[in-house]
Amino acid sequence: MEFCNCIEPPWPADELLMKYQYISDFFIALAYFSIPLELIYFVKKSAVFPYRWVLVQFGAFIVLCGATHLINLWTFTLHTRTVAIVMTTSKILTAVVSCATALMLVHIIPDLLSVKTRELFLKNKAAELDKEMGLIRTQEETGRHVRMLTHEIRSTLDRHTILKTTLVELGRTLGLEECALWMPTRTGLELQLSYTLRHQNPVEFTVPIQLPVINQVFNTSRAVTISPNSPVARLRPAGKYMPGDVVAVRVPLLHLSNFQIHDWPELSTKRFALMVLVLPSDSARQWHVHELELVEVVADQVAVALSHAAILEESMRARDLLMEQNVALDRARREAETAVRARNDFLAVMNHEMRTPMHAIIALSSLLQETELMPEQRLMVETILKSSNLLATLINDVLDLSRLEDGSLQLEIGNFSLHSLFKEALNLIKPIASVKKLYVTLSMSPDLPEYAVGDEKRLLQVLLNVVGNAVKFTKEGGISISAFVAKSDSVRDPQAPDFFPIPSDNHFYLRVEVKDTGAGINPQDIPKLFMKFVQSQPLAAKNSGGSGLGLAICKRFVNLMEGHIWIESEGLGRGTKAIFIVKLGIVGRSNESKLPFLHKSPGNTGKPNFAGLKVIVMDDNSVGRMVTKGLLTHLGFDVLAVASGDECVRVVTHEHKVVFLDVNIPGFDSFEVAVRIREKFSKRPERPIIIALTGNTDRMTKESCLRVGMDGVLLKPVSVDKMRSVLSDLLEHGYLVESQ
Amino acid sequence: MLGLSVDRLRADMNRLLALLFHQGVLDEQFLQLQQLQDESSPNFVSEVVNIYFHESEKLVDKEFSDYKKMGVHLNQFMGSSSSIGAQRVRNVCVAFRAASEQNNRPGCLRALELLEYEYCYLKNKLHELFQIEQQRILAAAVRYPVVQQQLQQHPNNA
Numbered sequence: 001m002e003f004c005n006c007i008e009p010p011w012p013a014d015e016l017l018m019k020y021q022y023i024s025d026f027f028i029a030l031a032y033f034s035i036p037l038e039l040i041y042f043v044k045k046s047a048v049f050p051y052r053w054v055l056v057q058f059g060a061f062i063v064l065c066g067a068t069h070l071i072n073l074w075t076f077t078l079h080t081r082t083v084a085i086v087m088t089t090s091k092i093l094t095a096v097v098s099c100a101t102a103l104m105l106v107h108i109i110p111d112l113l114s115v116k117t118r119e120l121f122l123k124n125k126a127a128e129l130d131k132e133m134g135l136i137r138t139q140e141e142t143g144r145h146v147r148m149l150t151h152e153i154r155s156t157l158d159r160h161t162i163l164k165t166t167l168v169e170l171g172r173t174l175g176l177e178e179c180a181l182w183m184p185t186r187t188g189l190e191l192q193l194s195y196t197l198r199h200q201n202p203v204e205f206t207v208p209i210q211l212p213v214i215n216q217v218f219n220t221s222r223a224v225t226i227s228p229n230s231p232v233a234r235l236r237p238a239g240k241y242m243p244g245d246v247v248a249v250r251v252p253l254l255h256l257s258n259f260q261i262h263d264w265p266e267l268s269t270k271r272f273a274l275m276v277l278v279l280p281s282d283s284a285r286q287w288h289v290h291e292l293e294l295v296e297v298v299a300d301q302v303a304v305a306l307s308h309a310a311i312l313e314e315s316m317r318a319r320d321l322l323m324e325q326n327v328a329l330d331r332a333r334r335e336a337e338t339a340v341r342a343r344n345d346f347l348a349v350m351n352h353e354m355r356t357p358m359h360a361i362i363a364l365s366s367l368l369q370e371t372e373l374m375p376e377q378r379l380m381v382e383t384i385l386k387s388s389n390l391l392a393t394l395i396n397d398v399l400d401l402s403r404l405e406d407g408s409l410q411l412e413i414g415n416f417s418l419h420s421l422f423k424e425a426l427n428l429i430k431p432i433a434s435v436k437k438l439y440v441t442l443s444m445s446p447d448l449p450e451y452a453v454g455d456e457k458r459l460l461q462v463l464l465n466v467v468g469n470a471v472k473f474t475k476e477g478g479i480s481i482s483a484f485v486a487k488s489d490s491v492r493d494p495q496a497p498d499f500f501p502i503p504s505d506n507h508f509y510l511r512v513e514v515k516d517t518g519a520g521i522n523p524q525d526i527p528k529l530f531m532k533f534v535q536s537q538p539l540a541a542k543n544s545g546g547s548g549l550g551l552a553i554c555k556r557f558v559n560l561m562e563g564h565i566w567i568e569s570e571g572l573g574r575g576t577k578a579i580f581i582v583k584l585g586i587v588g589r590s591n592e593s594k595l596p597f598l599h600k601s602p603g604n605t606g607k608p609n610f611a612g613l614k615v616i617v618m619d620d621n622s623v624g625r626m627v628t629k630g631l632l633t634h635l636g637f638d639v640l641a642v643a644s645g646d647e648c649v650r651v652v653t654h655e656h657k658v659v660f661l662d663v664n665i666p667g668f669d670s671f672e673v674a675v676r677i678r679e680k681f682s683k684r685p686e687r688p689i690i691i692a693l694t695g696n697t698d699r700m701t702k703e704s705c706l707r708v709g710m711d712g713v714l715l716k717p718v719s720v721d722k723m724r725s726v727l728s729d730l731l732e733h734g735y736l737v738e739s740q
Numbered sequence: 741m742l743g744l745s746v747d748r749l750r751a752d753m754n755r756l757l758a759l760l761f762h763q764g765v766l767d768e769q770f771l772q773l774q775q776l777q778d779e780s781s782p783n784f785v786s787e788v789v790n791i792y793f794h795e796s797e798k799l800v801d802k803e804f805s806d807y808k809k810m811g812v813h814l815n816q817f818m819g820s821s822s823s824i825g826a827q828r829v830r831n832v833c834v835a836f837r838a839a840s841e842q843n844n845r846p847g848c849l850r851a852l853e854l855l856e857y858e859y860c861y862l863k864n865k866l867h868e869l870f871q872i873e874q875q876r877i878l879a880a881a882v883r884y885p886v887v888q889q890q891l892q893q894h895p896n897n898a
Contacts, residue, residue: 620816621819622791623820628823634776
């Protein structure tokens with residue numbers, strides 16, 4: 001036999017079996033080669049496959065297995081050694097790779113399996129989320145409905161519209177068959193059907209408020225299901241159909257007082273309305289939780305909207321009331337103004353028109369008195385004089401009173417002797433008292449100063465009035481007048497406890513008490529005494545000649561003198577005591593007087609010396625300028641007359657004592673000139689006195705002049721005497737004590 | 741004879757003045773003016789009155805179309821008139837001003853007419869017054885030497 005170096009197959013070649021093995025090996029190889037191809041193909045197709053390395057390994061493993069089986073095909077027949085070697089190599093390789101693969105798969109397969117569990121988990125989660133989203137969606141729907149409803153409800157402030165809209169919107173949103181609102185009646189004992197959805201004109205239906213079902217609803221803030229047969233739910237005539245489910249909720253009726261600041265409205269209010277909602281009958285619908293929540297929220301919103309509407313109604317009512325009051329006040333003010341104007345007109349008339357003839361009568365009758373008369377004629381003339389004097393006094397009194405009330409009365413302060421004042425009063429009253437056979441005593445305390453500073457004329461008037469009243473109302477006995485300095489511990493008026501006379505270095509308080517043994521006054525009438533035009537004794541009216549003004553005027557004068565006047569009486573028949581306290585200046589201490597005797601009468605020591613004093617007159621009217629210059633020259637001044645404000649400011653120097661400015665010039669601000677003059681001399685202590693000359697008598701001009709810094713105002717036309725007295729006052733005191 | 745004429749002239753002047761006061765043409769301010777006349781300014785009153793007439797010519801002859809300017813002049817005139825005591829003239833001025841403030845043209849025209857009338861009357865009367873005054877001064881000046889001579893004679897004869 002030849003040595004072919006071949007290897008014999010281990011078993012004998014059986015033709016059929018071999019053939020089948022040959023074919024199977026072939027197909028296995030084919031399959032083994034095609035699997036990786038398929039894998040690669042599909043993996044290339046898919047986007048993500050994380051295990052490429054494994055795939056490569058697996059592919060290698062399969063390819064080698066296939067190769068092995070393929071090479072096996074050649075080993076069925078006689079084959080060379082090379083084939084055997086190739087076969088062996090491939091088998092070894094296959095063994096290596098397949099072991100590696102097996103090891104790798106131990107790691108991979110649990111991972112692959114867990115993918116499946118993850119997938120299951122995610123599917124469950126998705127199902128859950130779907131459910132939740134469904135819930136949220138329904139809630140959002142509900143919220144949207146509520147917002148829309150609220151918007152509808154709150155977009156109006158009319159109570160009726162609010163309620164109607166609520167019912168309509170609720171009905172629409174929830175698809176209700178019927179919706180109704182029961183409001184409490186005025187008495188609060190019943191609920192009345194006020195609004196319904198379907199019925200346009202609800203019958204006046206009431207149910208008592210104390211029903212158990214109603215209490216049940218009112219006691220909770222939640223929507224409560226109630227039976228369709230309860231009286232509040234029987235809104236429709238009973239039909240054949242099964243009524244749907246009914247729910248009721250309370251609507252609190254809030255007041256403004258329920259809204260505390262920073263707090264939610266307190267629900268301590270007891271007033272509720274009832275809202276009843278009926279589902280459509282025969283629909284088998286049920287009330288869902290979210291629908292109930294919707295109803296509760298709407299009920300709250302309605303409560304707030306209703307309270308807003310109520311507040312608005314109230315404020316509108318208040319505003320209407322205020323407008324009415326405004327109109328009434330306006331009317332009253334206009335009436336008051338008319339009255340004041342009428343009074344002023346009347347006073348103006350009285351002032352001039354009545355005084356003039358009065359003075360004529362008095363002057364002429366006194367002249368007549370001095371001529372030769374028969375006794376009867378003399379008597380007649382005396383009567384005429386007396387009556388006209390009384391009338392003149394009355395006119396003066398009324399005028400004084402109105403000027404006092406106006407506030408335009410000013411006291412004429414001067415030095416006077418207290419002793420002579422009291423003596424004069426005594427002398428005036430003694431004759432009348434002695435006619436009535438009354439005694440009059442005067443006691444003046446030794447610590448009273450001899451002289452005082454004050455308004456002598458008006459003080460005398462007050463004293464005379466008080467003493468005169470005492471004499472008038474006393475039939476027997478007498479009057480005692482006592483005057484002394486008021487101390488802080490003196491007896492005070494019980495009705496004016498806060499009047500304290502506190503003396504100071506410059507002032508003292510004079511206290512005068514006038515006691516009489518007359519008819520006395522009922523203590524109840526005492527407050528009325530000081531009121532104008534009130535007479536408290538109608539019986540004595542025939543003999544009393546007063547107009548009822550006296551005490552009122554006295555009170556005002558005393559008040560002007562910063563004092564107090566009052567009357568004490570223990571009752572009818574027990575006499576009266578009138579007390580007044582006034583503030584007077586001490587002579588020599590105050591800075592208003594330098595000399596003890598300074599009377600206001602002109603022509604005191606002859607012509608005051610104006611020689612050589614320099615003054616300036618500013619007036620753009622040449623006639624006026626010349627007249628004023630002539631006047632001042634006549635008095636002895638050295639006058640410089642200028643026609644314009646600029647020139648005036650330019651030529652004024654510290655040598656000029658007085659500057660007269662005419663303030664009637666239109667389009668010309670004399671006030672500005674005054675200001676500029678003051679500015680020019682602001683640094684120097686000596687500046688000229690500035691006087692305004694004006695034809696306007698009203699207060700406005702005077703006030704404007706004084707406000708701008710002028711030292712005084714003179715009314716044109718000025719007489720020589722007036723100019724002389726004013727200027728002597730001015731240059732002596734440095735300011736005008738009295739400016740008219 | 742001359743002495744009598746001085747007295748008669750003075751009486752005439754007083755009578756004229758009394759008439760003017762009674763008619764309300766002049767008021768106390770004129771008296772004040774007269775008081776200011778003394779040795780240092782013997783012609784004070786006539787000077788003032790002349791200035792017054794001089795100033796007023798400007799107003800009375802003016803055409804008026806502008807109410808505001810009218811008002812300004814009126815104020816001046818009113819001031820001057822009250823300074824010398826021309827009461828009636830001043831009152832007419834007041835009425836004139838009221839009419840011009842209301843833009844009441846017929847009222848203004850009426851007031852202007854009245855003003856001219858009053859002004860002319862015043863002017864005439866014052867001229868008359870001054871004439872009498874002048875005559876009196878002349879007569880008085882002439883009188884003095886006669887009186888002095890008489891006085892000088894008397895002590896010698898006494």
